Amino acid sequence: MNLIEFKDSGLLELYALNACSPEEKLLVEKYLDLYPALSVELDDINAALENYAQIYAETPPIGLDQKIKKQLVFKPELKSFSNVAATEVKKNHLNFYRISLAASLLVVLGLSIILFFTQSRLKDTENQLAILNQEKVLLSENVNRTSLELTNLSQSFKKISTDDFIQVKLAGTEKFPNAQMKVFWNKASKETFISLIQIPNLPSGKQFQLWALVNGKPINAGVFDSLQGILILSDVSTTQADLFAVTIEDKGGSVSPTLSEMVVAGKVIGS
């Protein structure tokens, strides 16, 4: 069957509708591999079907999402590191400052009433206010940092999904067969992001380390902890890499990779 006959047969439409037999499915997939133009055609068909479904779209009743979420397990919200030595936003500190802020306010309020009658309390109040102001400044710095990090994070998402970033799938090794990570690497700007899809538990005192293999030599590309999600690593100091791999090393990383502790590895396609 040539390309025109294939298109006329309606097999591609049937494939999009998920209504063809297993044999026909294989056949379509073979043709899709052979003729890149068919993928474009398939995308167009899928888009039309999506639009078709959208005609019947209807907002579900309010509260349905809450019902669903009750049955699900979620991972904690993301953290990002601009480099290994970046300051961490600690929730504990935030709460501490919030509580001490409230407490300090109450103390100040109480004191100022007594002050009206007792002049000797004035100095205490002034001291409290000074502490309060300091804490307020630290608190707002913390808040600004958090919202900046969130903004950075969503910008990062947008960035790494552009064509400037090569995606490298890192598959598990014999020791860690189920591990899975993905590296997003911008050859031009050298920025590297990594997504932790499935990772083993990190023993205490250890960290993951990313390596880029250049001409057979492994080059350090950054260390990171086992926080789920997408992490932003320091720039990979090379514009050329054939392979990316992750090993488990002592905290702070190592000069050369411990090959027996390799978690995932993947070739850069088209390098």
Add this chain to the structure above:
Amino acid sequence: MRKLISEEDLILVLNTGTEAAFNLLYNNYSASIFGSILKIVNNRELAEDITQESFVKIWNNFSSYDSSKGKLYTWMLNIARNTAIDALKSKQERNSLQNQDIENSVYVIDQQYQTDFNTDGIGLKKIVEALPKDQLEILQKMYFEGYTQSEIAKDFEIPLGTVKTRARQAIQKLRGVFNEKQKGGIS
């Protein structure tokens, strides 16, 4: 189609497994999924239950989604469709034929007077439903109800080749309608 986020970005966010990611997924697709399920089962309460079940399945099985095998939405819709069809089958086994007819007719009337939440779709719906009846029927049976081509050939007593041709023609017409809309031909 109104979208809050592109599929590629959404897939990246979904990898984080956070509640924020779920909210994005739900806000983007719940109306399409719920509407499709409603079209299959024709029963509002059942559609709500199936939508819940589908989203739980989608969330829990997200790691098995392979982007090289097709779009996220198609994958999600398949899950929703299969869940709906299974639910319908077991429901039919439990109900007597009489009860089922009454239930269906009640909800058919209900839907005719239903407010159309999707203002985009009112004009498009009329146009799409003006498609030749035999083509529209095949499209609906395959897309929403998951009928295979041989099942349709058997039920409608038409050759397989005809089924394929009508499916292709239906989709060609759909593409025509939506491409026209993009060019601004249809208000």
